[in-house]
Amino acid sequence: MNISLRRGERIFVNGAVLRVDRKVCIELLNDVTFLLENHVMQEEEATTPLRRLYFVIQTMIISPNDCDAAVALCRETLVSLSGAAKDPRIVAGLGAAIRHIADERPFEALKAVRAMFQIEAELAASPQTEQRGAA
Structure with missing residues (x-):
């Protein structure tokens, strides 16, 4: 890669x-876990x-x-959100994230959660949020 x-x-x-310190291209020759800086969320941005x-x-x-501790908190949060979610897109996304965490593929879980941000924002902006069940 x-x-x-x-x-x-x-x-x-x-x-x-x-x-x-300069423009560079890095070739990853083996299996590594990585995050690019633009995918890193600051703690104060974790508002939902x-x-x-x-x-x-x-x-x-x-x-x-x-x-x-983060793995334990992740599992607790996934169970809690899964139980509270009513929107089928959120339920499906959380199911995917749960499978990825179980398979020890946190980067894939991260992508699944990031893909739901827009849905969460739409549900939060909707006047029917309580009826539809936001994440």
Whole structure:
């Protein structure tokens, strides 16, 4: 896999934070877990249930050697959100995230949760949110 980074951009690889001082292309030759800087959510941005879940999963990826508490919190959050969700798109997305976490594929779970942000925003903006059951 090839990743292009701009000057000053960071990438999180297997828990290490790398910052490049010039434009560079990195070729990953083996299986690694990584996050690009533009996919990293700051804690203060975790303002909704799905964004908080994203932040927890992100923590598992960024700190793989110290993620036991994050894994437990992730599982609790997934169960809680799954029980509360009424919208079938959210239910399906959470189901996918649960499977990915069970398969130890947190990056895939992160993508599944990120894909639901727009749905969550639409449900929150809808006057019928209580009837339709937002995440």
